[in-house]
Amino acid sequence: MAVVEAPGRPAASDRRRPGRSPGERGWIAAIFLLPAVVFLGALVLYPLIYTVIRSFFNDGPSGRATTFAGLKNYIGIFTAQDSLQAFENNIIWVIVVPAVVTILGLFFAVLTERIHWGAAFKIILFMPMAISFLASGVTWTLIYVDTPSRGLANSVVIGVHDMFGSQRSFPELHPGNSAKGLTGNPKQGFTLTTPVTSSDVALFPLTGFNLTSPPPGAEPAVKPAPGNGISGVVWNDFKLGGGGTSGAVDQGELGVPGIKVEALQNGKVVATGTTEANGTFRFADLGNGSYQIRLPGQDFTAAYQGISWLGKDLITPSIIVAYLWIYAGFAMVLLSAGMSTLPRDVLEAARIDGASEWQVFRRITVPLLSPVLLVVFVTMLINVLKIFDIVFIIQQAAGGDARYGNVLAVQLYTDYGNQRFGPASAIGIVLVLLVIPAMIFQIRRFRKDES
Amino acid sequence: MSAGKIRFLIGSLTAATLVGLAACGGGGSGGSSGSASSPAAPATSASAGGDLKGQSFTILGQWTGGEQKAFQAVLDKFDSETGATGHYTPAAGGDEATVLGTKVAGGTPPDVAILSLPGAIAQYASSGDLKPATSAMQQATKDNYSSEWATLGSYKGKLYGVPVDASNKSTLWYNNKLFGNAGITKPPATWQDLIKDSKTLSDSGVTTPISVGGGDGWTLSDWFENVYIRTAGLANYDKLTKHQIPWTDPTVTTALNTLKQIWGDKQLVGDPAQAVKVPFTGSVDNTFKANPSSAIVYEASFVATTITSDKLPAKVGTDAKVASFPSINGSKPVVEAAGDFAVGFTDNKAAQQFMAYLGGKEASAILVGTQGSGFISANKNLTASDYADPTSAQLGQQIVSVGDNFRFDMSDQAPAAFGGTPNKGEWGDLQTFLTDGDVKAAQKQLEKDAKAVKWQ
Numbered sequence: 001m002a003v004v005e006a007p008g009r010p011a012a013s014d015r016r017r018p019g020r021s022p023g024e025r026g027w028i029a030a031i032f033l034l035p036a037v038v039f040l041g042a043l044v045l046y047p048l049i050y051t052v053i054r055s056f057f058n059d060g061p062s063g064r065a066t067t068f069a070g071l072k073n074y075i076g077i078f079t080a081q082d083s084l085q086a087f088e089n090n091i092i093w094v095i096v097v098p099a100v101v102t103i104l105g106l107f108f109a110v111l112t113e114r115i116h117w118g119a120a121f122k123i124i125l126f127m128p129m130a131i132s133f134l135a136s137g138v139t140w141t142l143i144y145v146d147t148p149s150r151g152l153a154n155s156v157v158i159g160v161h162d163m164f165g166s167q168r169s170f171p172e173l174h175p176g177n178s179a180k181g182l183t184g185n186p187k188q189g190f191t192l193t194t195p196v197t198s199s200d201v202a203l204f205p206l207t208g209f210n211l212t213s214p215p216p217g218a219e220p221a222v223k224p225a226p227g228n229g230i231s232g233v234v235w236n237d238f239k240l241g242g243g244g245t246s247g248a249v250d251q252g253e254l255g256v257p258g259i260k261v262e263a264l265q266n267g268k269v270v271a272t273g274t275t276e277a278n279g280t281f282r283f284a285d286l287g288n289g290s291y292q293i294r295l296p297g298q299d300f301t302a303a304y305q306g307i308s309w310l311g312k313d314l315i316t317p318s319i320i321v322a323y324l325w326i327y328a329g330f331a332m333v334l335l336s337a338g339m340s341t342l343p344r345d346v347l348e349a350a351r352i353d354g355a356s357e358w359q360v361f362r363r364i365t366v367p368l369l370s371p372v373l374l375v376v377f378v379t380m381l382i383n384v385l386k387i388f389d390i391v392f393i394i395q396q397a398a399g400g401d402a403r404y405g406n407v408l409a410v411q412l413y414t415d416y417g418n419q420r421f422g423p424a425s426a427i428g429i430v431l432v433l434l435v436i437p438a439m440i441f442q443i444r445r446f447r448k449d450e451s
Numbered sequence: 452m453s454a455g456k457i458r459f460l461i462g463s464l465t466a467a468t469l470v471g472l473a474a475c476g477g478g479g480s481g482g483s484s485g486s487a488s489s490p491a492a493p494a495t496s497a498s499a500g501g502d503l504k505g506q507s508f509t510i511l512g513q514w515t516g517g518e519q520k521a522f523q524a525v526l527d528k529f530d531s532e533t534g535a536t537g538h539y540t541p542a543a544g545g546d547e548a549t550v551l552g553t554k555v556a557g558g559t560p561p562d563v564a565i566l567s568l569p570g571a572i573a574q575y576a577s578s579g580d581l582k583p584a585t586s587a588m589q590q591a592t593k594d595n596y597s598s599e600w601a602t603l604g605s606y607k608g609k610l611y612g613v614p615v616d617a618s619n620k621s622t623l624w625y626n627n628k629l630f631g632n633a634g635i636t637k638p639p640a641t642w643q644d645l646i647k648d649s650k651t652l653s654d655s656g657v658t659t660p661i662s663v664g665g666g667d668g669w670t671l672s673d674w675f676e677n678v679y680i681r682t683a684g685l686a687n688y689d690k691l692t693k694h695q696i697p698w699t700d701p702t703v704t705t706a707l708n709t710l711k712q713i714w715g716d717k718q719l720v721g722d723p724a725q726a727v728k729v730p731f732t733g734s735v736d737n738t739f740k741a742n743p744s745s746a747i748v749y750e751a752s753f754v755a756t757t758i759t760s761d762k763l764p765a766k767v768g769t770d771a772k773v774a775s776f777p778s779i780n781g782s783k784p785v786v787e788a789a790g791d792f793a794v795g796f797t798d799n800k801a802a803q804q805f806m807a808y809l810g811g812k813e814a815s816a817i818l819v820g821t822q823g824s825g826f827i828s829a830n831k832n833l834t835a836s837d838y839a840d841p842t843s844a845q846l847g848q849q850i851v852s853v854g855d856n857f858r859f860d861m862s863d864q865a866p867a868a869f870g871g872t873p874n875k876g877e878w879g880d881l882q883t884f885l886t887d888g889d890v891k892a893a894q895k896q897l898e899k900d901a902k903a904v905k906w907q
Binding site for chain 1: 546548549552555556574575577578580631632633634635650651653654655656658665666667668718722724725727728729730733742867868871872873874875879882883885886903
């Protein structure tokens with residue numbers, strides 16, 4: 001520093017301000033430093049020290065510090081269910097995100113280097129960085145959400161699933177709560193408890209049609225006349241406004257059209273048919289004997305509901321994906337900048353020597369780029385340890401499952417809100433301790449770069 | 452030194468002083484606000500015009516929308532009568548506990564705060580942050596509210612909080628049209644009826660007859676409390692409220708098992724994994740939107756506010772009807788209620804007079820009479836004609852007429868870390884119970900979480 005220059009040895013700068021004694025210079029330096037020192041002291045040092053002290057105290061009414069708590073607040077982080085979950089999630093974040101962001105960034109940086117319109121791709125990939133975390137969080141919430149309306153992610157998943165999966169016609173139908181004579185469940189289908197002989201009429205009372213907007217094509221149910229083989233009717237045993245006898249085909253009740261019916265003998269399907277618009281079906285050419293009549297399950301199983309993105313198991317991965325979307329572009333830009341400074345001649349020399357592109361990448365690009373890769377990695381590490389905003393925003397849409405996506409910073413905020421300043425301070429200190437190694441590393445690197 | 456240098460020096464010194472002062476303000480939290488031992492001299496009647504000219508005070512609350520409008524109307528009336536100026540601010544982000552806690556800890560509390568948690572009143576009273584009610588405030592509370600309400604606003608026998616509004620939390624809201632479609636003519640009066648009617652609704656094509664807003668844990672604790680008070684009785688309710696009996700008590704087992712008859716039935720409440728994500732407003736929307744997927748939603752009188760604010764096509768009173776929470780095993784009618792209290796943090800005269808005014812009939816009448824506010828009140832001097840609509844009037848009068856068979860929301864009286872934190876404590880445990888239906892595990896976890904907090 002200029003202040004400690006030995007007296008009497010004129011430095012270059014002294015030519016501009018002659019005749020100033022070293023003592024005065026030190027004084028001026030102190031004045032210049034004072035604002036920064038005061039600001040740092042008031043805004044960084046004092047809160048930090050106070051937080052350390054506060055983390056060792058119990059909470060009284062309104063969060064006032066009361067008695068000395070020792071390490072209780074720190075131990076609490078690792079024993080209370082909420083904060084332990086938060087800690088575990090933080091570990092997942094730290095393990096997954098910095099590595100994946102760096103790899104994705106490298107991937108994009110290399111790719112955009114080699115394609116036409118690379119700059120355009122870079123702009124698009126970097127765009128999420130221009131959006132605030134809050135807005136990104138809201139956007140991804142709309143992608144993942146299930147209620148009140150289905151989000152983009154599940155719309156796609158369900159669309160693809162239904163393209164290949166079987167179409168279910170009547171997931172809403174089930175045997176009425178007062179219906180008798182039917183066994184089974186939506187998966188296996190429903191069977192009449194009493195076997196039917198020819199010239200009997202099989203009745204399948206189901207319920208569950210939306211009465212105000214019934215399926216198009218459903219006509220009023222009709223009970224077929226007996227005779228001419230086994231006949232029967234599958235109908236919605238409930239009419240608008242209620243009333244009617246349970247298990248009987250009443251006026252105003254609709255038939256279930258186009259549903260599959262099977263006749264079984266000794267557990268084997270011997271005949272199949274489908275119902276008419278009025279719900280009737282008939283197996284005319286069955287021989288004598290008794291048959292089990294069944295509605296196979298495929299029509300009743302509930303429609304595929306998609307993936308519970310913000311549910312217990314997937315909430316943290318889902319939020320991580322949103323985070324990657326934001327930061328992959330950032331990493332790409334840093335790494336692209338790094339790559340543009342790579343010595344071209346080395347790369348070309350390798351290619352001339354017959355190295356494959358993969359070898360060039362693996363043996364030359366990556367090693368030369370490693371200082372930048374490290375910077376990206378460590379920056380992400382620090383960022384991820386104190387992750388708060390995007391988790392907090394997306395959690396809002398997860399309802400009761402939000403707690404499974406908790407991270408330490410969110411837990412700190414919750415504790416703070418409950419005026420549990422002791423545990424909140426302890427979490428804050430733990431986060432600082434976790435960040436410090438990464439910080440020291442970063443500072444050392446900067447020093448090395450400067451020298 | 453040149454003039455420029457001197458100016459810089461002065462500038463930097465000023466900045467340093469300012470920062471230093473700010474740091475002192477933040478640091479010296481505890482000492483400045485010791486409790487005043489004697490309440491201020493009785494305030495003169497609020498209606499004596501102009502006596503507070505030029506005085507101003509601040510109010511912190513969490514009302515927005517229609518509720519804020521109604522409250523502002525009360526404030527405007529008070530201001531015009533007395534010449535004072537009151538500033539109402541809703542807490543940023545709707546998180547009043549955090550905003551208030553920060554302000555109090557930082558030594559700059561608002562003059563008045565509107566608190567919905569008696570537990571918070573006790574907390575701030577015990578730490579000496581609150582000023583005891585003036586005699587005018589005590590008088591207003593005594594004249595207009597039953598002693599039960601005064602007790603809720605008190606700590607160690609001293610009144611701190613003046614009741615402002617109330618909500619009736621024993622209300623079952625139903626879609627009248629869907630009931631008609633299913634041929635159900637009257638709302639369920641008993642728990643068994645509720646189950647039976649819901650099954651009939653399911654038969655009539657209602658996908659999820661009962662809409663449970665499990666995404667907001669407080670709807671679940673309200674369900675539980677209504678069942679508990681009916682199966683375990685008032686005395687046990689009071690004990691559990693103060694955690695004098697453990698959550699592993701057999702009465703809790705009974706209540707949870709009863710609750711499971713509905714929560715555990717997919718036909719009635721749909722897939723629990725979905726129900727636990729539906730927020731309260733979503734549960735109301737499901738019941739009263741254009742193509743409703745549900746016919747019944749249990750919550751409180753403020754369901755009406757949601758119907759209005761979400762612009763749902765149902766009209767309160769005709770399409771959206773309300774019934775009392777059904778009786779269980781012949782239990783007598785009992786109302787679970789909640790409400791807001793005004794508390795004072797300073798000796799500001801205008802603020803104290805305003806709180807006394809807030810406890811009076813005139814303020815209550817403006818609150819409940821403002822169209823779209825959804826406010827109801829436990830003020831016993833109100834008549835049905837003071838209310839904006841007959842449904843609110845009916846719900847408000849129910850709280851008053853039920854007399855001693857009234858209890859305040861249990862979770863609202865618990866420490867916030869147990870009964871007031873989204874997805875944590877009691878709320879989180881009931882969300883887990885809704886998902887897995889494990890009574891024993893739920894009780895164990897509830898007791899563990901209850902033990903982890905300090906009960907007053």
